[in-house]
Amino acid sequence: xxxxxxxxxxxxxxxxxxxxxxxxxxxxxxxxxxxxxxxxxxxxxxxxxxxxxxxxxxxxxxxxxxxxxxxxxxxxxxxxxxxxxxxxxxxxxxxxxxxxxxxxxxxxxxxxxxxxxxxxxxxxxxxxxxxxxxxxxxxxxxxxxxxxxxxxxxxxxxxxxxxxxxxxxxxxxxxxxxxxxxxxxxxxxxxxxxxxxxxxxxxxxxxxxxxxxxxxxxxxxxxxxxxxxxxxxxxxxxxxxxxxxxxxxxxxxxxxxxxxxxxxxxxxxxxxxxxxxxxxxxxxxxxxxxxxxxxxxxxxxxxxxxxxxxxxxxxxxxxxxxxxxxxxxxxxxxxxxxxxxxxxxxxxxxxxxxxxxxxxxxxxxxxxxxxxxxxxxxxxxxxxxxxxxxxxxxxxxxxxxxxxxxxxxxxxxxxxxxxxxxxxxxxxxxxxxxxxxxxxxxxxxxxxxxxxxxxxxxxxx
Numbered sequence: 001x002x003x004x005x006x007x008x009x010x011x012x013x014x015x016x017x018x019x020x021x022x023x024x025x026x027x028x029x030x031x032x033x034x035x036x037x038x039x040x041x042x043x044x045x046x047x048x049x050x051x052x053x054x055x056x057x058x059x060x061x062x063x064x065x066x067x068x069x070x071x072x073x074x075x076x077x078x079x080x081x082x083x084x085x086x087x088x089x090x091x092x093x094x095x096x097x098x099x100x101x102x103x104x105x106x107x108x109x110x111x112x113x114x115x116x117x118x119x120x121x122x123x124x125x126x127x128x129x130x131x132x133x134x135x136x137x138x139x140x141x142x143x144x145x146x147x148x149x150x151x152x153x154x155x156x157x158x159x160x161x162x163x164x165x166x167x168x169x170x171x172x173x174x175x176x177x178x179x180x181x182x183x184x185x186x187x188x189x190x191x192x193x194x195x196x197x198x199x200x201x202x203x204x205x206x207x208x209x210x211x212x213x214x215x216x217x218x219x220x221x222x223x224x225x226x227x228x229x230x231x232x233x234x235x236x237x238x239x240x241x242x243x244x245x246x247x248x249x250x251x252x253x254x255x256x257x258x259x260x261x262x263x264x265x266x267x268x269x270x271x272x273x274x275x276x277x278x279x280x281x282x283x284x285x286x287x288x289x290x291x292x293x294x295x296x297x298x299x300x301x302x303x304x305x306x307x308x309x310x311x312x313x314x315x316x317x318x319x320x321x322x323x324x325x326x327x328x329x330x331x332x333x334x335x336x337x338x339x340x341x342x343x344x345x346x347x348x349x350x351x352x353x354x355x356x357x358x359x360x361x362x363x364x365x366x367x368x369x370x371x372x373x374x375x376x377x378x379x380x381x382x383x384x385x386x387x388x389x390x391x392x393x394x395x396x397x398x399x400x401x402x403x404x405x406x407x408x409x410x411x412x413x414x415x416x417x418x419x420x421x422x423x424x425x426x427x428x429x430x431x432x433x434x435x436x437x438x439x440x441x442x443x444x445x446x447x448x449x450x451x452x453x454x455x456x457x458x459x460x461x
Contacts, residue, residue, distance in 0.1 A: 012166060012303045013310040018322050021303055027168035029295035034175040036287040042200040043284050045186040047350045050196045055350060056134040056273050057197045059280020061141030063265055064124050067258035068113060072153055074254040076160035077301060077384060078247025083164025084305030099161055101239035106157050110150040117146025128262060129269040131276055137197040144198060148205030154212045163302045174215040181207035249393035250384060260400035264408045264425065271417060278358025278419065281349045286366050289334040293377035296323040300378055304385025320382045327374035339367035358419055365423025372430035379437035388444065395436040404429040
């Protein structure tokens with residue numbers, strides 16, 4: 001591939017901030033929406049054509065596989081950050097070697113994840129306390145998705161590379177392809193052939209495989225801003241250590257935060273199949289109501305990384321402010337819908353009145369979180385972009401294990417058990433994360449930012 005300029009590549013270090021940030025975030029938002037649809041379609045179609053046990057199995061199984069996928073996605077953020085810093089600093093010659101080293105590293109990760117999910121599916125379902133009626137179905141879902149780990153990782157890595165280049169359109173195309181194929185596969189296997197949980201899992205893997213193949217064909221037609229060929233896919237210790245140093249703290253944080261949500265789901269699973277299905281439905285709804293702050297978190301990492309590479313910290317801080325304000329406006333709308341119309345939202349995914357009522361109760365707690373996540377999601381994207389990934393790791397771990405899990409456990413002991421009270425563990429955790437992010441900002445302005453290029457710390461908002 002040549003060194004011609006790629007029209008999809010964006011440099012964020014010059015010119016206006018708000019317009020380019022929003023234009024970059026919109027494809028990320030649409031991609032996340034399609035990803036949420038991708039996961040929700042399984043539950044939606046199983047809810048229409050399957051049993052409550054199928055809904056519970058897809059809920060628990062998809063939560064397990066999504067946790068591992070999120071960990072890989074977070075680890076791949078190391079590639080996004082390094083590429084963004086190289087491009088922002090004008091070091092584009094290093095980018096091809098970075099991508100080659102990333103591919104080498106993630107081949108190993110794919111082998112490891114396949115072994116964990118296929119061999120450990122039964123143990124994972126047991127740890128999650130999957131309800132007896134849904135246990136075998138949960139194991140089947142995890143095992144089938146685990147067998148397709150290689151395509152899942154390829155799917156994730158393609159997106160991380162192009163976001164690092166400032167290209168958010170190509171990941172959108174790959175997710176769109178996957179979503180369309182998944183819907184068609186679910187309707188065929190679950191709706192027509194009545195394969196239930198297994199059909200949903202097969203459709204998921206098959207759709208991602210098609211997406212990866214078609215995405216590679218699209219990429220081959222694009223001119224990249226650096227030279228890259230397959231011979232560059234090899235072990236490069238220095239680059240891999242840098243990617244790991246940047247990505248591992250984010251991945252570990254997401255892993256432990258994901259585990260904290262799995263613990264909460266296990267607590268709920270112990271209450272029976274209806275609460276289990278209800279929380280599963282609520283989590284799928286939450287995937288949609290949290291889309292905007294999630295989009296800004298991912299977009300900020302690439303946007304800030306380029307400006308950090310160019311040492312334009314004042315510009316980075318202004319981008320953070322814009323992102324918080326925009327996502328907070330949308331968060332207020334999502335909070336209203338979740339608190340007052342949760343049962344209608346849950347009804348999209350289940351025809352069982354008991355399940356939708358349980359989901360609506362849980363969603364009332366998430367309505368509060370809709371007003372908090374715009375702050376700390378944007379701050380996390382900012383800190384990832386400037387390379388403070390170790391802080392991101394520690395604040396996530398502390399909030400998960402010192403607040404989210406203990407609060408959920410204590411609330412589950414209050415009789416009668418209320419999913420609303422259990423759900424309050426999430427906004428309590430978010431409040432602690434916001435406080436930690438504000439403290440870290442005061443530290444970063446004094447110790448991390450390089451103000452030697454005509455940008456004094458006073459008034460650097």
